[in-house]
Amino acid sequence: MLPRLRLATGLLFTACFATVALVGCGEPEVDAASDDVTAQRMYSFVDVNPDAPLSAAAKKKLQGALAKLDRVAQRGKSPLRRALAAETLARIEAGDVLLGSIAGARGIDRWHMCKDYALPACEGEAPAADDRSWLGDDELGAFLERELDGYQWGNRLYFTIQSSTDVDALAVTLVHEVNHVLNRSECSYYADLDAHEVDGDLAFVEEYRAFLSECYFAKDTSATLEACSASALARVSEYGLDYDLTRVLPGGSDDPELLAELVLDAEEGDDAPFGRLVPREEDWPGAFGACDAR
Numbered sequence: 001m002l003p004r005l006r007l008a009t010g011l012l013f014t015a016c017f018a019t020v021a022l023v024g025c026g027e028p029e030v031d032a033a034s035d036d037v038t039a040q041r042m043y044s045f046v047d048v049n050p051d052a053p054l055s056a057a058a059k060k061k062l063q064g065a066l067a068k069l070d071r072v073a074q075r076g077k078s079p080l081r082r083a084l085a086a087e088t089l090a091r092i093e094a095g096d097v098l099l100g101s102i103a104g105a106r107g108i109d110r111w112h113m114c115k116d117y118a119l120p121a122c123e124g125e126a127p128a129a130d131d132r133s134w135l136g137d138d139e140l141g142a143f144l145e146r147e148l149d150g151y152q153w154g155n156r157l158y159f160t161i162q163s164s165t166d167v168d169a170l171a172v173t174l175v176h177e178v179n180h181v182l183n184r185s186e187c188s189y190y191a192d193l194d195a196h197e198v199d200g201d202l203a204f205v206e207e208y209r210a211f212l213s214e215c216y217f218a219k220d221t222s223a224t225l226e227a228c229s230a231s232a233l234a235r236v237s238e239y240g241l242d243y244d245l246t247r248v249l250p251g252g253s254d255d256p257e258l259l260a261e262l263v264l265d266a267e268e269g270d271d272a273p274f275g276r277l278v279p280r281e282e283d284w285p286g287a288f289g290a291c292d293a294r
């Protein structure tokens with residue numbers, strides 16, 4: 001199925017680095033790093049696995065991406081753009097989101113990576129949701145490092161950051177992935193979670209919302225509902241999901257712009273039937289254990 005594209009679940013964000021330039025959207029770069037206090041600041045983040053942490057080179061790239069978030073938080077013109085940048089940075093600096101290397105992934109997260117490729121190492125019962133030691137077999141580590149540029153499960157984000165990774169693109173990826181964490185996308189993505197069988201309708205909503213957040217972050221005053229809906233739709237179409245919005249949207253609508261409107265409406269009120277864009281502390285999940293049964 002989808003692993004052919006290395007985009008198997010959206011929770012795999014392999015293609016983000018390569019394709020993220022598409023959402024650059026031609027906005028003039030008003031928040032460049034020159035003569036900037038953010039260029040000297042060090043940003044804190046919590047490594048998922050201190051025993052096998054991100055490399056020094058990867059950490060440097062991350063510092064660049066976090067500085068980008070900081071600059072947009074301070075200088076973005078659109079309040080939504082500033083909020084996405086500020087709150088994504090705040091969740092990372094607070095350790096609400098943990099960052100790590102693919103090589104350092106252990107336990108249930110490594111098992112889920114394995115399961116997406118249906119490898120022999122993860123046949124049979126899953127480890128517990130709080131397992132942080134499962135390693136699989138000898139081949140698994142090399143396979144995952146070769147195949148995966150990124151992965152999200154719960155509040156953990158794993159990367160294989162290359163010397164070619166663009167820090168602005170990495171900042172966009174962080175906005176996208178932290179949106180998945182905010183909405184616990186891994187719990188609303190599968191028809192059968194244990195078997196990793198994707199539900200196209202549910203996965204569409206999770207990816208569409210995450211790509212909307214990318215668009216509202218990457219564009220500034222040109223981020224209209226129409227433009228960002230079109231951008232998100234184009235990006236999700238790369239996933240080849242089998243979906244039907246009439247099964248999801250009110251009134252049997254099949255209009256993706258209605259979904260964008262409903263997601264934006266949630267920024268103004270308590271009700272968020274299709275999740276939220278901005279990862280504010282008050283909306284943050286209380287825990288990241290096993291998903292509730294659906």
Ligand SMILES: [Zn+2]
Nearest residue numbers: 010011207210
């Ligand atoms: Zn995604």
